[in-house]
Amino acid sequence: EIVLTQSPGTLSLSPGERATLSCRASQNVRFTYLAWYQQKPGQPPRLLIYGASTRATGIPDRFSGSGSGTDFTLTISRLQPEDFAVYYCQQYSDSQYTFGQGTKVEIK
Amino acid sequence: QVQLVQSGVEVKKPGASVKVSCKASGYNFASYGFSWVRQAPGEGLEWLGWISAYMGNTNYAQNFQDRLILTTDTSTTTAYMELKSLRSDDTAVYYCARFGTGYSDYWGQGTLVTVSS
Numbered sequence: 710e711i712v713l714t715q716s717p718g719t720l721s722l723s724p725g726e727r728a729t730l731s732c733r734a735s736q737n738v739r740f741t742y743l744a745w746y747q748q749k750p751g752q753p754p755r756l757l758i759y760g761a762s763t764r765a766t767g768i769p770d771r772f773s774g775s776g777s778g779t780d781f782t783l784t785i786s787r788l789q790p791e792d793f794a795v796y797y798c799q800q801y802s803d804s805q806y807t808f809g810q811g812t813k814v815e816i817k
Numbered sequence: 818q819v820q821l822v823q824s825g826v827e828v829k830k831p832g833a834s835v836k837v838s839c840k841a842s843g844y845n846f847a848s849y850g851f852s853w854v855r856q857a858p859g860e861g862l863e864w865l866g867w868i869s870a871y872m873g874n875t876n877y878a879q880n881f882q883d884r885l886i887l888t889t890d891t892s893t894t895t896a897y898m899e900l901k902s903l904r905s906d907d908t909a910v911y912y913c914a915r916f917g918t919g920y921s922d923y924w925g926q927g928t929l930v931t932v933s934s
Contacts, residue, residue, distance in 0.1 A: 710879070742919035746862075753912050753924035754854075754862065765922060797862055801919035804876040806852060806864035 711736050713798055715809035721817040728785040730812045732798035737778050742801040745774055745783045748811075749794045757796075758783065788814070819843040821913055821925035828931045829903050837928045839896040839913030846894040847871035850916040853887060853898045855909040856927075863909075867916050868896065903932045 712735040722728055732743075743761040746754035756765040758774035761781060771786040785792055793816050798809040824838040839851065852867040866877035868887040875887050884901040896913055911928045914921030 744920035748862075753914075753927055754921075755924075756920060756922045759917075759920040759922075799862075799864075799920070804867075805878065806867070808854075808862040808864060811861045 710805060711738060711800055711802055711807055713800060713807055713809035715796075715798060715812045717812060718810075719813045719815060721815050722788055723817045724788050724790055726788050728783075728788055728792070728814055730783040730785075730796055730798075730814075732776075732781040732783070732809050734779045734781070734800060738781070738800045738802060743774075743776070743781050744799045744801075746797045746799065747792075747794050748797065754797065785814075790816075819915065819923045821915065821923055823911075823913060823925040823928045826929045826931075828933065830934055831904055831932055833903050833932075834899060834901045835903060835930050836897055836899040837911050837913075837930070839898070839925050841870075841894045841896065841915070844915075846891060851887070851889065851896040852914045852916040852921050854912045854914060854921075856912070857906070857909040860909075865898070865900075865911075870896070900930075903930075905932050908932045 714733045716731045741760050745758040748754045757768050762774045773784045775782050795811045795813045797811050820842045822840045827835050829835050850869040853865040855863050868875045870889045877885050886899040888897045908931050913925040915923040
């Protein structure tokens, strides 16, 4: 089973700043099968990025994904008030899904 | 528009079973699968398994292979998740999600399952 490790656990930033979230896999992940989700309290996760770098429908272009192999990054170019949330990476391989433990982006 | 509407809150005793439904609408039901994910209070996301809507092929996370059953009903465009032999640590919000090529793009609202004696 591929284990995903996200860092940092918590990111304290101000609106307008840039956020860089990391997701590291224990084995190579096919880029097609790496996704990022945003979750706010009391809500289901929301798909942001799939295929490592493709924005899902309706996702603003301040969200971008990059990376390959075992290292992936989610970047939020200029944080908006609605972006403070928890972010999860997820991979799918050998018919198994795994999630990272999440990164909380909080207001500094 | 794509919608996934889940059944309501469940309260169960240890050892019992729970069955959660997920009614899909707004798309071709047979063209996608469903993944099921849970989230214990204050914790992260945990994948349980997935099922192809039309053929009914399933794949379960190793931790749930002996007590999880996923099914679909194409006539009512509904997916079901049944978890048996419930324990207190199964207390969580359970989500269904439409499963595409390696990701889940639409999610249900979640169903709280509480296991308590």
